Amino acid sequence: MESAVRNDALQIISRVIEILETKGEKDATELNELSNNTIHNASVFQDGCSVSIAVLIYALSKIIQRNPEFDYNGVLNLLKEARDNLENDKEDDFHATIKKLFSEISRLDSKIRIYVQKVINQAQIKKGSKLCEHGLSCAKASHILGISQWELMNYIGKTNLAENAPQIIGARARLKFARSLFA
Numbered sequence: 001m002e003s004a005v006r007n008d009a010l011q012i013i014s015r016v017i018e019i020l021e022t023k024g025e026k027d028a029t030e031l032n033e034l035s036n037n038t039i040h041n042a043s044v045f046q047d048g049c050s051v052s053i054a055v056l057i058y059a060l061s062k063i064i065q066r067n068p069e070f071d072y073n074g075v076l077n078l079l080k081e082a083r084d085n086l087e088n089d090k091e092d093d094f095h096a097t098i099k100k101l102f103s104e105i106s107r108l109d110s111k112i113r114i115y116v117q118k119v120i121n122q123a124q125i126k127k128g129s130k131l132c133e134h135g136l137s138c139a140k141a142s143h144i145l146g147i148s149q150w151e152l153m154n155y156i157g158k159t160n161l162a163e164n165a166p167q168i169i170g171a172r173a174r175l176k177f178a179r180s181l182f183a
Contacts, residue, residue: 005049006063006086012038012053013083016060020076031061036125037115039130051127051144052098059105076103128152129159 012034019030038054064070078101086095124145129152131141138156142149 006089009053010083010086012057013079014084016057017076017079019084020072020079022175028061031057031064034126036130038126048144049095049098051131054127055100055145056098056105058127062123062175063105077102078104078135079113089152121151125151125155128155131158 012105015034016031019034035054035058038057039086054055055089060072060175064072078097082094082097085091106137124147126149128138128141128145129142132138132152138149138152142152145152
């Protein structure tokens with residue numbers, strides 16, 4: 001793992017721990033904003049670690065939003081373990097802890113298990129669209145997140161992402177501009 005990615009992941013996980021330890025009314029909102037900031041880094045580094053963290057944070061924000069009484073001590077302990085693994089350059093242990101975090105979120109409650117899986121899937125799709133906003137192709141974003149291109153394109157089709165895309169410049173205009181550089 002690149003040192004820039006590792007340092008960024010450390011900062012983000014430390015911020016999530018800080019948010020969860022203070023346990024306030026705005027936890028879900030702060031986590032959602034942090035997830036959106038994290039996805040920008042994922043688009044820059046194009047690594048699975050940043051994407052996993054962004055999806056994890058987004059899933060946590062949705063669970064807390066829907067269940068404010070949610071006891072996240074188990075999740076908090078695993079986050080601290082993940083942070084410690086990163087600080088000690090134990091990359092394999094870090095990835096194993098991230099997998100444990102996803103499992104822990106899924107095992108919270110038998111009724112919520114299906115919901116959590118759906119939230120995680122929706123989080124991956126939403127974060128995939130954010131990656132596309134930052135310039136990645138649908139194919140690359142879906143590959144990084146491990147989702148199908150169809151799911152991602154279906155979601156993007158329901159947003160106004162395509163409407164906000166920059167205007168495409170035709171081949172003739174590009175050629176004319178290129179020729180003007182050498183004239």
